[in-house]
Amino acid sequence: MIDFFQTLGHSVLSSFAKLGRSCFFLLQILAGILTVIPRPRLLTKQLYSVGVLSFLIICISGFFVGMVLGLQGFYILSDFGAEETLGVMVAASLVRELGPVVAALLFAGRAGSALTAEIGLMKATEQLSGMEMMAIDPIKRIIAPRFLAGFISMPLLAALFSSIGVIGGQVVGVGLLGVDDGAYWSQMQSTLDFQEDIINGVIKSIVFGFIVSWIALFEGYDAVPTSEGVSRATTRTVVNSAFAILGLDFILTALMFGDI
Amino acid sequence: MQNSKTQETLVGLFVACGITALFFMAMQISNLSSFADENVYTIRANFDNSGGLKVKSPITIAGVRVGRVSEITLDKDEFVSVVKMNIDARYKLPADTSASIYTAGLLGEQYISLDPGGSEELLAENDVMDITSSAVILEELIGKFFTENESE
Numbered sequence: 001m002i003d004f005f006q007t008l009g010h011s012v013l014s015s016f017a018k019l020g021r022s023c024f025f026l027l028q029i030l031a032g033i034l035t036v037i038p039r040p041r042l043l044t045k046q047l048y049s050v051g052v053l054s055f056l057i058i059c060i061s062g063f064f065v066g067m068v069l070g071l072q073g074f075y076i077l078s079d080f081g082a083e084e085t086l087g088v089m090v091a092a093s094l095v096r097e098l099g100p101v102v103a104a105l106l107f108a109g110r111a112g113s114a115l116t117a118e119i120g121l122m123k124a125t126e127q128l129s130g131m132e133m134m135a136i137d138p139i140k141r142i143i144a145p146r147f148l149a150g151f152i153s154m155p156l157l158a159a160l161f162s163s164i165g166v167i168g169g170q171v172v173g174v175g176l177l178g179v180d181d182g183a184y185w186s187q188m189q190s191t192l193d194f195q196e197d198i199i200n201g202v203i204k205s206i207v208f209g210f211i212v213s214w215i216a217l218f219e220g221y222d223a224v225p226t227s228e229g230v231s232r233a234t235t236r237t238v239v240n241s242a243f244a245i246l247g248l249d250f251i252l253t254a255l256m257f258g259d260i
Numbered sequence: 261m262q263n264s265k266t267q268e269t270l271v272g273l274f275v276a277c278g279i280t281a282l283f284f285m286a287m288q289i290s291n292l293s294s295f296a297d298e299n300v301y302t303i304r305a306n307f308d309n310s311g312g313l314k315v316k317s318p319i320t321i322a323g324v325r326v327g328r329v330s331e332i333t334l335d336k337d338e339f340v341s342v343v344k345m346n347i348d349a350r351y352k353l354p355a356d357t358s359a360s361i362y363t364a365g366l367l368g369e370q371y372i373s374l375d376p377g378g379s380e381e382l383l384a385e386n387d388v389m390d391i392t393s394s395a396v397i398l399e400e401l402i403g404k405f406f407t408e409n410e411s412e
Contacts (some may be wrong), residue, residue, distance in 0.1 A: 041264070048267045052274045091289050156278025163281040166289060185288070190318065194290040202282070 032144035051153030062161035066168025087188035090169035099162030104208035108241035112216035119220025120230035154209025310341035311395025358391035
């Protein structure tokens, strides 16, 4: 019985300690970002591995998500004779919810896990401590550029996802199912608001980019420096990012669209 | 590892694509392009019932959109719905213009249709239109239909 309480208390305390460490880590990153700005080379390299390499998966998934929305939306809307509003349905669900959320989930799987594995292996092979020996701060040299790259890439990827999804919906709705092209775009334009829909979607994706990069880098930096520890850290990155994205999405949606 | 020149080009391309997508969302998907807030004037109309009219509902003349509803409030003394609308400054309306609320399609959204009169005077900022006809409420119509049938 005593053992049970001991392990329970230990796990609670250690999870609080981890939360505290991650907050300190975030502060260190934010302080380190300033040193990245005079060195754009570091940033381009990370933008390549975080953003450009996620480009294809985001585009293809966005296109298919848009096509599926077009197809399903058409069947439901045609029951009410309201196929013309297909564009509104596709664009609103993409721009408000699916674009930021699905793009962030894919981003966590594609780029977040890679970041964790990279940092974790650097730690396991003692490259990070080697840098410290040479008086180079690994947070400034390694972590901060990656964080900034994730933070910049995420909104761009989410915007790409939504735009390509809308085009995918148009390909299916207008091209295959025969919705009027003019109605598809004009209903969309007259219903979606720039500030309420587009800006809020972009804010969501910025928040998700911040959270996913933070979780991925922290899990890598905090990983147990063994091969098993790195693999666990990678799993935790994907799982925790998914929880954080979906939970935050609910809160953000309630804040942004709640009072309508 | 690719050499850093191609890498930089690809990153540039990626950022350019992302920004294009943001522009595409702003201009093509949302109503930003149809906004011309600076070139409008406001007029008002009182309706007995504004039905399902919403802020940003379109205002049309002969089917062409000339403005948007900017505000809907209730007059506390006369209990009528006061609808403020922003009309594009290019369109000057005669003072005896009438306003009616119609529905686009059977289930579509409601909009205001303006019917310009023949007066020489023009509506100016904050003028009130007197001739209005309210939204047709489907339930009222059905109710009337049934009560008339019963009385026969």
